[in-house]
Amino acid sequence: MLKVLDNDRADNDRTADERAAPTLDALAREGARQMPVTALAVEVAQYVDEHQEERDTQGHRLVVRNGRARPRKVTCGAGTLEVPAPRVNDRRVDATGQRQRFTSRILPPYMRRSPKLAEVLPILYLRGLSTGDFREALPVLLGDDAAGLSATNIARLTAVWEDDYRRFRQRDLADRDYVYVWVDGIHFNIRLEDDRLCTLVMIGVRPDGTKELVPFDDGYRESTDSWATVLRDLQRRGMRAPVVAVGDGALGFWAAVRDVWPETREQRDWCHKMGNVLDKLPTRLQPKAKRALRKIMYAETHAHAEEALDGFLAAYEAKYPKAAACLAADRDRLLTHFDLPAEHWQHIRTSNVIESSFATVRLRQRVTKGSGSRTKGLLMAYKLLEMAQHRWRRLNGAHLSHSSALACRSSTGCRRNEATRRLGRRPPDHAADQSTTFDNIST
Numbered sequence: 001m002l003k004v005l006d007n008d009r010a011d012n013d014r015t016a017d018e019r020a021a022p023t024l025d026a027l028a029r030e031g032a033r034q035m036p037v038t039a040l041a042v043e044v045a046q047y048v049d050e051h052q053e054e055r056d057t058q059g060h061r062l063v064v065r066n067g068r069a070r071p072r073k074v075t076c077g078a079g080t081l082e083v084p085a086p087r088v089n090d091r092r093v094d095a096t097g098q099r100q101r102f103t104s105r106i107l108p109p110y111m112r113r114s115p116k117l118a119e120v121l122p123i124l125y126l127r128g129l130s131t132g133d134f135r136e137a138l139p140v141l142l143g144d145d146a147a148g149l150s151a152t153n154i155a156r157l158t159a160v161w162e163d164d165y166r167r168f169r170q171r172d173l174a175d176r177d178y179v180y181v182w183v184d185g186i187h188f189n190i191r192l193e194d195d196r197l198c199t200l201v202m203i204g205v206r207p208d209g210t211k212e213l214v215p216f217d218d219g220y221r222e223s224t225d226s227w228a229t230v231l232r233d234l235q236r237r238g239m240r241a242p243v244v245a246v247g248d249g250a251l252g253f254w255a256a257v258r259d260v261w262p263e264t265r266e267q268r269d270w271c272h273k274m275g276n277v278l279d280k281l282p283t284r285l286q287p288k289a290k291r292a293l294r295k296i297m298y299a300e301t302h303a304h305a306e307e308a309l310d311g312f313l314a315a316y317e318a319k320y321p322k323a324a325a326c327l328a329a330d331r332d333r334l335l336t337h338f339d340l341p342a343e344h345w346q347h348i349r350t351s352n353v354i355e356s357s358f359a360t361v362r363l364r365q366r367v368t369k370g371s372g373s374r375t376k377g378l379l380m381a382y383k384l385l386e387m388a389q390h391r392w393r394r395l396n397g398a399h400l401s402h403s404s405a406l407a408c409r410s411s412t413g414c415r416r417n418e419a420t421r422r423l424g425r426r427p428p429d430h431a432a433d434q435s436t437t438f439d440n441i442s443t
Contacts, residue, residue, distance in 0.1 A: 209398025343397025
């Protein structure tokens with residue numbers, strides 16, 4: 001039988017049905033609430049069953065259920081849930097006369113926020129969500145009853161970073177070696193101070209090819225004294241000299257490393273060097289000069305790089321002596337990577353591993369328009385780098401760190417032997433050393 005309904009009435013009935021139907025979020029939240037309730041009931045039942053044989057003098061059980069506590073609001077990934085925790089009456093007494101108590105592992109006393117949520121809140125702060133925005137943004141996801149999201153609570157959560165950073169600066173380095181290290185000084189604005197924050201950063205490569213943050217300290221304008229203080233602290237904690245250090249030519253690091261670790265070889269950052277050379281040439285010549293510099297940088301062998309470098313000097317030295325002098329000043333230090341396995345060249349020609357990692361740090365600094373203090377800025381940058389560290393990829397040809405010798409040309413044989421010993425390889429014999437070089441190896 002057909003029935004004709006008024007259009008307005010049908011629309012009103014459909015709207016009422018839609019309002020009455022549960023939403024997807026509500027269904028998910030109810031399911032999430034039922035799961036911990038069931039898990040808590042199983043946990044209590046197991047606890048009671050384990051002690052069912054323990055009875056008093058009258059034969060009554062010492063451990064029995066005691067109803068449920070008032071529903072507690074708990075904020076977790078599924079939102080804010082009301083969970084009624086079951087209670088246990090435990091009348092047992094230990095040797096010291098203290099009453100035994102049942103403590104739930106799923107829902108400990110006074111817990112209002114899940115541990116995973118407590119971990120993600122500082123990460124959101126690091127990624128750019130300011131403390132004042134938490135109260136407006138998170139209730140949309142976690143519900144209007146979400147608790148513990150005030151700016152004070154977020155700041156309290158980030159306080160644990162200070163302990164993490166303190167342990168990082170005091171850790172022992174005697175049990176590890178670094179084949180290569182990249183160094184740089186990164187500057188940040190401090191909102192409540194006039195001076196900018198200068199962080200001294202070093203990223204090292206272990207013999208298995210993995211990269212890790214070594215020191216991360218506050219310095220003064222990348223000065224030699226600041227770097228010497230950092231290097232001596234690393235040496236005191238057991239770190240041995242790396243084989244090669246990579247960085248730009250403006251660092252006070254080089255004077256410091258020659259004093260602390262004179263055996264470490266130097267590799268200049270090609271990206272910084274190209275920028276410095278091109279700045280000393282007219283704009284119309286820069287594209288052609290850049291191609292010539294890249295020809296040196298990406299040469300197949302050390303001999304080809306020397307030839308291309310001589311060609312650049314011959315082409316520009318007469319008219320643009322400053323550009324030629326800038327390149328010639330670091331000639332040997334620009335070509336150090338050719339003495340190393342070809343698989344490693346793309347990694348150690350530049351210090352881009354530091355520049356790219358600090359992109360997220362600079363983004364966070366722009367959001368907050370600078371940190372409020374030097375300490376907060378240092379901690380924020382450290383935690384961002386610590387998270388980025390898990391995404392750094394290993395060195396190409398990492399197996400070479402164990403199976404082949406580093407052909408580091410040096411006038412001192414002991415320096416080469418020390419480098420190969422540090423990497424767990426047998427030093428090449430003298431005869432083979434005289435007749436074989438990496439110049440003849442194809443890339």
